[in-house]
Amino acid sequence: MSKKQFKTESKKLLDLMIHSIYTHREIFLRELISNASDAIDKRYYAAMQRGETGVDKSAFEIRLEPNKAARTLTITDNGCGMSAAELEQNLGTIAKSGTQAFRAEHADAEDVDIIGKFGVGFYAAFMVAKKVTVYSHREGEEPAVWESEGEDGYTVKPAGYEPVGTKIVLTLKDDGDEESYGEFLETYRLQSLVKKYSDYIRYPIRMQVERSRKKEGSDEYETVVEDQTLNSQVPLWRKNKSEITKEEYAQFYRDVFHDYEEPITTLHINAEGMLSYTALLFIPKHPPFDFNTKDFKRGLKLYANGVMIMEHCEELLPEYFNFVQGLVDSPDLSLNISREMLQHDRQLSAIANNLKKKILAELLRIQREERETYETFYKAFGRTLKFGVYDKFGANKDFLKDTLLFWSRREDKYVTLKEYVDAMPEAQKSIYYAAGDTLSQVKKLPQAERVADAGYDILCLTEDVDEFALRILESYQEKPFRSVSDPDLDLFTDEQKKELEKRAEEAKPLLERIKTALGDKVLDVRLTDRLKSTAACLTGDEGMSVEMFKVLRQMPNGASIPMAFHFELNPDHPVYAKLASLDDDKLKEYADLLLAQAKLVAGLPLNDPAAFAESMLKLM
Ligand code: ADP
Secondary structure, eight states, X not given: OOOBOOOHHHHHHHHHHHTOOGGGTTHHHHHHHHHHHHHHHHHHHHHHHTTOOOOOGGGOOEEEEEETTTTEEXXXXXXXXXXXXXXXXXXXXXXXXXXXXXXXXXXXOSOGGGGGGSOOGGGGGGGTEEEEEEEEEOTTSOOEEEEEOSTXXXXXXXXXXXSSEEEEEEEEOOOOSSOOSGGGGOHHHHHHHHHHHHTTOSSOEEEEEEEEEEOTTSSXXXXXXXXXXXXXXXXXXXXXXXXXXXXXXXXXXXXXXXXXXXXXXXXXXXXXXXXXXXXEEEEOSSOOTTTTSTTOOOSXXXXXXXXXXXXXXXXXXXXXXXTOEEEEEETTSOTTOOHHHHHHOHHHHHHHHHXXXXXXXXXXXXXXXXXXXXXXXXXXXXXXXXXXXXXXXXXXXXHHGGGOOEEETTTTEEEOHHHHHHTOXXXXXXXXXXXXXXXXXXXXXXXXXXXXXXXXXXXXXXXXXXXXXHHHHOEETTEEEXXXXXXXOSOSOXXXXXXXXXXXXXXXXXXXXXXXXHGGGEEEEEEOSSOSSOSEEEEOBTTBOHHHHHHHHHSTTGGGSXXXXXXXXXXXXXXXXXXXXXXXXXXXXXXXXXXXXXXXXXXXXXXXXXXXXXXXXXXX
């Protein structure tokens, strides 16, 4: 039978595994046990969903079987098993979760030292085995066997494997001068590895162990073989907080939530009284690879007294905290609770309510005490928080507003809204912001110049959701948000405003001529005092800035939204002085050029770039 080849990506990872640093190799067992435990979860969970109440939980187990004569270590589980197609798909291509992220970030890394820290999945078997044979039987499918000796591919064939579940046979590599693989066949070594890495696995991990005991009624000893359960099966969150090390939390997080990095923070909450539950929450450092796809499943794992009843319970987390990973275990929940019941479960919503407050408090603590960490977090998930502010017509804006950070033009770093307001000079009444595609574009926005000159800081917005969030917020500590492109900047005295009105009145014939020249391309033509060194700019209409229009245009059906703006001219600019003296043809040419450059500065596309280039050259 010809061998199938691993996909290129898988091959790279495989290669990394085969040549991994010796000291890390022991983690292969943790990876395989963790997969076995997941598989049992799946089988149990599926049975529950089919409404089978009589599932015998005590029959589930993971078994280790060292065989020194054959130099094999066998790991068996009675979990869900895999069909031939699944063997092919799951083990032939690179695995989805942890491994993929690992590959994305580290496959090219020279330093294989990192392996020890990450969950790298099934391929870890190749760290210790020269041949891996996987017998598997999924209920209702034909049993099959997958086999591989590493880089040169694998085979999948039908096999006679009766029990439902999976049996993985590792044929260990030969011992070298400095490397011993035979140790993975020693009882004490396996016992201590399970204790070290897999103690909290909720299913018994069993092994036959030889023991010598006194013969009954005699002084002689005999050797007996008996089953030993190697793990304590106490889930981590049920242990005493003071007995859990930081490393144990991190390990648990990586194993259960398939991340390759430590979380930014861990919350272990024990609530007692009216509502008793334990929650173990983690805030990751970075989004999971599918975070922004529809495949991403938000929510917390839900346990009733240590038994998982739901993988992703959405009711426990508001959408704006959907980056939080973790679980809730409560003795008061019924095992057979259904999705529909969950939605109306008072207890659950009370738990959710408590959790979101704890999460908020923790985020604000990190923001206060570990600013750099918070910024890392914010770069990963700030967008989610801002959507949270905007979503549901701002229903959660007050709850979330202090989690936000924006880039300060003056400080050139992230600031909170409170920090911005605290630093405002007495005379400043509004919180100013400018929006654009990139930070450097926003900083150079002509509209921002006068505001900055007045000694006021400006929040630089570069994400599509930013301005929408601020508009929904309206104000912070009674200071309204104001775009530097707002019609009224609240920057000038009444006298200055009157003066501008007067000049606008005088300029009316000229402004009308320009409007005629530009036609529908602009809503109207006005004078502005917001500009300093630039001649013209575009501003939005009816509370909608140019940036917001750009965002809306990106949305489905958005292309039909008309892109027309107010065209504002700076009467103090030398170019403006020249306009009045031009004849109609020349005026049209100048007006077109001014409009084009205003569009470019605003990051808007030109209707006719070639015409722009031509008329610029002509003028030059
Ligand atoms: P991950 O567990 O991160 O998805 P792995 O490489 O460890 O990646 O495993 C790939 C897939 O193979 C798993 O997602 C699972 O579907 C399947 N699998 C691995 N081991 C078992 C097992 N013992 N029983 C059933 N399925 C398994």
